[in-house]
Amino acid sequence: MSGVRLLVGTRKGAFVLTSDGKREKWDVSGPHFSGWEIYHVKGSPADPNRIFASQTSGWFGQVIQRSDDGGKTWMQPGTPPGEPTTGPGGMPKGESNKFVYDTSAETGKPLTTHQFYDGKQHPWEFKRVWHIEPSPTDPDTVYAGVEDAALFRSTDGGQNWKELSGLRGHGTGPQWQPGAGGMCLHTVILDPSNPQRIYIAISAAGAFRTDDGGKTWKPINKGLVSPYIPEPTAEVGHCVHHVAMHRSRPDVLFMQKHWDVMRSDNAGDSWQEVSGNLPTDFGFVIDVHAHDPETIYVVPIKSDGEHFPPEGKLRVYRSKSGGNEWEALTKGLPQSNCYVNVLRDAMTVDSLDKCGVYFGTTGGQVYGSADAGDSWHPIVEHLPAVLSVEVQTLP
Amino acid sequence: MIRVVLPGHLRTLARVSAEVQLHIEGPVTQRSVLDALEAQYPMLRGTIRDHVTHERRPFLRFFACEEDYSLEPPDTPLPEKIASGAEPLLIIGAIAGG
Numbered sequence: 001m002s003g004v005r006l007l008v009g010t011r012k013g014a015f016v017l018t019s020d021g022k023r024e025k026w027d028v029s030g031p032h033f034s035g036w037e038i039y040h041v042k043g044s045p046a047d048p049n050r051i052f053a054s055q056t057s058g059w060f061g062q063v064i065q066r067s068d069d070g071g072k073t074w075m076q077p078g079t080p081p082g083e084p085t086t087g088p089g090g091m092p093k094g095e096s097n098k099f100v101y102d103t104s105a106e107t108g109k110p111l112t113t114h115q116f117y118d119g120k121q122h123p124w125e126f127k128r129v130w131h132i133e134p135s136p137t138d139p140d141t142v143y144a145g146v147e148d149a150a151l152f153r154s155t156d157g158g159q160n161w162k163e164l165s166g167l168r169g170h171g172t173g174p175q176w177q178p179g180a181g182g183m184c185l186h187t188v189i190l191d192p193s194n195p196q197r198i199y200i201a202i203s204a205a206g207a208f209r210t211d212d213g214g215k216t217w218k219p220i221n222k223g224l225v226s227p228y229i230p231e232p233t234a235e236v237g238h239c240v241h242h243v244a245m246h247r248s249r250p251d252v253l254f255m256q257k258h259w260d261v262m263r264s265d266n267a268g269d270s271w272q273e274v275s276g277n278l279p280t281d282f283g284f285v286i287d288v289h290a291h292d293p294e295t296i297y298v299v300p301i302k303s304d305g306e307h308f309p310p311e312g313k314l315r316v317y318r319s320k321s322g323g324n325e326w327e328a329l330t331k332g333l334p335q336s337n338c339y340v341n342v343l344r345d346a347m348t349v350d351s352l353d354k355c356g357v358y359f360g361t362t363g364g365q366v367y368g369s370a371d372a373g374d375s376w377h378p379i380v381e382h383l384p385a386v387l388s389v390e391v392q393t394l395p
Numbered sequence: 396m397i398r399v400v401l402p403g404h405l406r407t408l409a410r411v412s413a414e415v416q417l418h419i420e421g422p423v424t425q426r427s428v429l430d431a432l433e434a435q436y437p438m439l440r441g442t443i444r445d446h447v448t449h450e451r452r453p454f455l456r457f458f459a460c461e462e463d464y465s466l467e468p469p470d471t472p473l474p475e476k477i478a479s480g481a482e483p484l485l486i487i488g489a490i491a492g493g
Binding site: 034035036057058059060061062063076097098100 | 405408438441442446452454455489
C-alpha cells in the first residue's frame with residue numbers, strides 16, 4: 001500500500017512523520033539533530049531513500065546532513081557512519097558544510113556587493129542554507145539556496161558545493177537588500193521538462209530565471225508592484241516570499257509576494273495579480289494541487305507587522321480557478337484565538353488521490369488534509385516552531 | 396596529549412561523548428590545536444572557525460586555565476598546563492538568546 005513521509009524542519013530539530021495511504025494514523029520520529037535549527041529537509045525524487053537536511057546554528061554555522069535510508073540514520077556526506085573520517089591518502093571526508101562564494105576571475109576580489117540595511121554596499125557573507133532542492137533525475141545532484149543570497153550546487157551527494165555565480169554576477173546584485181529575515185535565496189524550482197531552466201526567488205530582490213543551466217540569469221519581476229520600495233515597479237528589490245509550479249505546466253507560476261498573490265503564464269516574463277477576494281493578500285506559503293494545476297492554496301496572514309491569521313482564525317484559502325476566486329477552508333482548523341504563522345517553505349502536497357495537503361505553524365502544529373483541503377486534522381501539535389514541511393509519496 | 400572540551404552540540408556532531416584528546420607536534424597554540432582538531436574530526440570544519448579565513452565564529456570563545464584567549468593572536472602559545480595536558484582547552488558557546 002502506498003504511503004507518505006513528511007519531513008518537518010523546526011527551530012529545534014527535524015521530525016519525520018509517516019503514514020499509510022489513508023493518512024489517518026501517523027508515526028513520529030525525532031527530533032533528529034536535536035537543538036539545531038533545521039531550515040529545510042527534502043527527499044530526492046530520483047531516490048526516495050535519499051534525504052538532505054539543512055542543519056544550522058548561530059553558534060556553529062552550517063551543516064548538511066544526508067540520509068540514505070529514508071530518514072532512519074543520518075550522516076554528513078562523505079562520512080558514512082562507522083567509517084574513518086579520512087579517505088585514501090588521508091584526504092578528509094565529511095566536509096559537507098563548505099559554502100564559499102566565488103570571487104572575480106579577473107581581480108580575485110569579491111564578485112559583487114549588495115545593499116545593506118543602512119543603504120551602504122556590503123560584501124556577501126554566508127550564513128545558512130534556507131532551501132535544498134534535489135535533482136529530479138540524479139540523486140547525487142542537489143541545489144542549495146543560501147543566505148546571503150546565492151545558489152550552490154553539489155554533484156557528489158552534498159559533500160562539495162560550488163556556487164552558480166552567474167546569478168550574483170549578472171549585474172543587479174548591488175541593488176539586492178536583506179528582508180526582515182535576512183537576504184535569503186529561499187525558493188528553487190527545477191523545470192522537470194527542461195533541465196536548463198531553473199527559477200529562484202530572493203528576499204528582497206525578487207524572482208530570477210536561468211535558461212542555460214545556471215550560467216546566466218535574468219530578473220523576472222515585470223508586473224510586480226511593491227509600493228513600499230522606492231521604485232514600486234523596479235526590475236529588482238521585490239520581497240517575493242514563495243513561488244510554486246505544477247510539474248505538468250512549468251511555464252505557469254504562482255507567487256505569494258510580501259503583499260499580493262501573483263500568477264505568470266509565461267515562465268515569469270510577466271505577472272498578474274490574482275489576490276481576488278482573499279481577506280488579506282499578505283502571506284508566506286503558496287502551493288499547487290498535485291493533480292489539478294489550476295487549484296492553488298495560500299494561508300493569508302494579517303499584515304507585514306502582524307504575522308498571524310486575521311481574526312485569529314486559521315484558514316487555508318483554495319482557488320480552483322488559478323486565483324482571483326478563493327474559498328476559505330476551515331473544517332478542522334482553529335477558528336478562534338489562533339495567532340500562529342505559516343512560514344514560506346511550510347506547505348506541501350502529496351500525489352495520492354485525493355491529493356494530501358500539509359502545513360506547519362510557528363506554534364508547532366502540523367496539519368494535514370487527505371481530501372485536498374476540504375477537512376483538516378492536526379498530525380502533531382506540540383513541536384518546536386515549524387520552519388519547513390515537505391512530503392514524499394511512497395510506493 | 397592536548398585535551399579539548401567541546402560544546403555539547405559539537406560533541407554530538409563529532410560523535411564523541413567526552414573531552415577530545417589530540418597529539419600536537421611543535422608549539423601548542425590556538426591554531427595548532429584547531430588544525431589538529433579539524434584533522435581528526437573533519438566534520439568540525441567551519442563550525443568553530445571560518446573555512447577560509449579561519450576567523451573564530453562570533454559566538455564561540457576559547458578559555459584556558461580560567462583565562463579568555465579568544466582575542467589573542469592564533470599563534471600565541473597557550474599555557475604550559477594546556478600543552479602538558481594538565482588542563483583542557485575549553486571551547487565555549489556564548490550563553491545568549493534566552
